[in-house]
Amino acid sequence: MARVKICGLTDSADLRAAVEAGTDAVGFISEVPVDTPREVDRSQAAALIAETPPFVTATLVTMAETPEEAVSIVRTTRPDALQLHGSFDSEELGFIRAETGIKLIQTIDHTETDRAAELDQVVDALLIDSTDESGAGGTGETHDWAATGELVESLTSPVILAGGLTPDNVAEAVSIAAPFGVDVASGVEAEGGIKDHTAVATFIQNAGRELEVRQL
Numbered sequence: 001m002a003r004v005k006i007c008g009l010t011d012s013a014d015l016r017a018a019v020e021a022g023t024d025a026v027g028f029i030s031e032v033p034v035d036t037p038r039e040v041d042r043s044q045a046a047a048l049i050a051e052t053p054p055f056v057t058a059t060l061v062t063m064a065e066t067p068e069e070a071v072s073i074v075r076t077t078r079p080d081a082l083q084l085h086g087s088f089d090s091e092e093l094g095f096i097r098a099e100t101g102i103k104l105i106q107t108i109d110h111t112e113t114d115r116a117a118e119l120d121q122v123v124d125a126l127l128i129d130s131t132d133e134s135g136a137g138g139t140g141e142t143h144d145w146a147a148t149g150e151l152v153e154s155l156t157s158p159v160i161l162a163g164g165l166t167p168d169n170v171a172e173a174v175s176i177a178a179p180f181g182v183d184v185a186s187g188v189e190a191e192g193g194i195k196d197h198t199a200v201a202t203f204i205q206n207a208g209r210e211l212e213v214r215q216l
């Protein structure tokens with residue numbers, strides 16, 4: 001079974017649709033230096049996080065420029081987990097964890113296998129994405145799922161697969177990489193920043209959760 005995070009939610013209606021469709025986690029993107037229709041400001045992120053019900057992990061996704069900024073975002077928005085894009089080292093990630101006590105998910109580009117091994121003991125999960133040159137996600141690009149499957153085998157941390165996933169390809173991606181979880185942003189949108197609720201529900205079903213429940 002792959003857990004699912006629906007990322008880049010910008011309003012309450014999309015949050016409710018993702019929760020009703022059975023997502024395990026939701027993601028709110030704030031303070032990123034790239035132009036994305038999925039970004040919300042800190043106060044919007046805080047409001048959406050407060051609306052997220054218990055048993056659904058509210059994740060703040062950011063590209064904070066300094067560890068102190070990351071700590072400040074967590075204190076202001078109060079998420080359950082923090083997903084970082086960018087190049088903080090082990091010491092900086094350790095500082096953020098110690099200051100906030102939050103579950104830390106570090107995004108790694110699929111080509112950075114050495115970095116994944118280096119950070120394996122430092123974070124709570126590694127998210128393997130197809131990032132752009134700035135380290136941002138939301139590219140809609142897939143990568144080599146078999147290579148991510150090798151990371152799943154070799155790393156201790158839970159591995160989350162992201163990058164170009166859609167309702168049509170997520171089942172195949174899960175069967176090849178066998179990740180702990182999958183993460184999608186642009187692949188379930190009706191338009192930039194707005195989710196297609198049918199696509200969200202189909203993505204969650206196709207990631208295998210519904211199938212697993214029926215088999216129990």
Ligand SMILES: O=C(O)c1ccccc1N[C@@H]1O[C@H](COP(=O)(O)O)[C@@H](O)[C@H]1O
Pocket residue numbers: 007008027029032034036037038061063085129135136137138139140141162163164165183184185186187
């Ligand atoms: O979605 C964005 O615009 C974004 C911007 C900056 C950092 C992270 C971002 N999104 C993350 O990237 C993954 C993959 O996106 P996609 O499914 O390929 O569109 C997404 O799940 C977010 O965690």
